[in-house]
Amino acid sequence: MKMWQTLSRRRRVEITCADTAFLLNTLLNEGIDVCNAEYCNELVLQMTVANNDYKTLCALAEKQGASVKELKRIGVFWTMFTLGKRPVLLAIATILLILFCYLPSRVLFVAVEGNESVPANQILEAAEECGIGFGASRRQIRSEKMKNALLQKIPQLQWAGINTSGCTAIISVREKSVAEYETNTEKQVGSIVAARDGIIQNYTVFRGNPLCSVGQAVKAGQTLISGYTDCGIYVQATKAKAEVRALTSRELEVITPAPTAKRGELIAKKTAYSIRIGKKLIKLTKDSGILGATCAKIYLEEYVHLPGGFQLPVALIKETFFTYSDEGHTSAVTDDNTWLYSFARSYLHDTMIAGQILAAQAEVNALDGASYLYGRYACIEMIGQVKYEQTILKDGPND
């Protein structure tokens, strides 16, 4: 009965009349059901009647000279009717209801366990590319396809398993041991090719079949040591291993502004904080300042992470400004050309593998307010580069 009363449309009314008992009897004779009749005083009575009986009640009360005052509308219908007048509340309630149904089937956080040498971030990035990320379906991420995709993305992993606990996806991994990983690369078939043009000076072959000779001019990409060896009745395929040194020629251009500012001593240091929410930047410190030529800045951005590694689009930004004294300008051309020469040499040394410069021809000129160095260098360096044979996977990308 109570449930029906909640569902049905009812009205709470207050009736003022001379004889409340007589009115109740009249209502009874007319077949009007009265609920929760409450005696207020000799003349006033409060009661609840069905919405359909309200008009009859009013007519009867008018006949008897009584007054009817509506106090409240009761029932689900009226509640929904009232909600209809509050669209924002209704919209929020609807969204919450949808989220309530939708969220439990989705992954909100991702956690990694079992990794030692492979960084968790790398696994999380690979997992996100495989579809294991924020909002992914819980049912889908537990599939074998996902696990295999993850293993393909990160070859250092031997095994991966994905479980869900609530809204958190837990990626459990087991890494291959280092020896096992190296053995795998050793098992691949590969040749050694020339990384750049040159004339071969000497070579030492540890494994493979040499296809070049000393004094031979080779071009970049040309196979020097093949991984395939014809043994007569079969062809042996291995990963070639060799050291090939060749004479190479390198050209270098270095340009630097002619007048360069020289930094003096540190005068002042200032720190400014700001918060980034999405693309919006809120500066917490006044006068962040405009950087001058004698000012340097260290910029540090710390994003907020939830347990499981999920990154929120909220970051605390710390900017440290350093102000130095100005000690004037110097010209690289007029003052010190040796800096350009030494820079060019050190740059070449860094780019070569076990190489050295045999001869150099370089000159510095002034060009539109800048110092311009052009040099040609004869070098001897290692030009061998491993090139693995292509392997075609049945259901995946080709390497």
Place this chain on the structure above:
Amino acid sequence: MKPRFVARLTDKKTILLSKVPLVELSGRNRVLIENHLGVLAYSLEEIHVKVAYGILVIKGQKLQLLQLNGEQLVISGIIEALHPIGGKA
């Protein structure tokens, strides 16, 4: 001698057919009256209900009509006394 359950059924039938009021008191807080003929007087301390044989007076405190329709009348509150008044059997 009639068996007991037959006698009980016969009594019930008699009650239903004759439209005599059926009063059910649940503890001290609720009275259900069936086959009533209306309310004659209503206050917080006393309610007079018209029944076939006369008037049934319910006395108590904070009396309230929980339900009133043609079939039954439910009164709640602290029931102190039930007085049937009337000559007809």
